[in-house]
Amino acid sequence: MDEFTITEKKTDDLVILYLNGFLDAHTSSVLEKKFEELLSKKLYKVIINFAGLSYISSAGLGVFMAYIETLRSNSGDIKLSNMSDKIYNIFDMLGFPILFNIVRDESEAVTLFNTNA
């Protein structure tokens, strides 16, 4: 059985989500719920670390599209890091780097948030 899990690390108002497993139309609701939870706590600065993610489909891409505008309008953002080539290819195929900051590793994403703050 393919699973999808999220672990979370929070420092001040910055949240890092570590995605693990397979993000598809079946599991994307787990990520949606996590974003809803962050919004309810007024946490708008989010880094997604993809190191543990083996697979993403358009359902996963849709979750980031669904929340990016709200987070940005609250002075936050979703920054994406640690993607394997396989995952990056999916984002790149449709031009997601136009809208999203995609960086090599988590620390770069943290720096981006700090310099923009």
Place this chain on the structure above:
Amino acid sequence: MGAKDKILIKSSTGNLHLVRDFVEQKAAELGIDQKIISQIIISVDEACTNVIKHTHKYNDSNDIEVETVFRNNEFAVILRYTGEAFDPTKKETPDMKEYFKKFKVGGLGIPIMKKSMDKIEFKHTKPNKNSLTLIKVI
């Protein structure tokens, strides 16, 4: 002559992983490059997701048959399912600049399929039989 095989799943997103695993195994048996296998897998996932969501409206009493065929340097995945006709090849591809500007959500399954595969063929036979064939030239 070519390798041939099929599986039948209940129309539920909870079974998408079974389809991905099946297609991956069949493509890997043929020694297809991993990068190409990834493109085939996501296309089949997107196609099945659309059938589950839009054609079957999450009613898992419906089935989807998934068959792989390798012939003349073409790896084909054929989905067979009942329901209303919807031809994804007729769907217009969104302008992604506009898509991002307006923060749109959804509708990316078909663009992914079109970008990842070489040919897509849809056939509807009355009253309600559909077959969607996704082809990758190897």
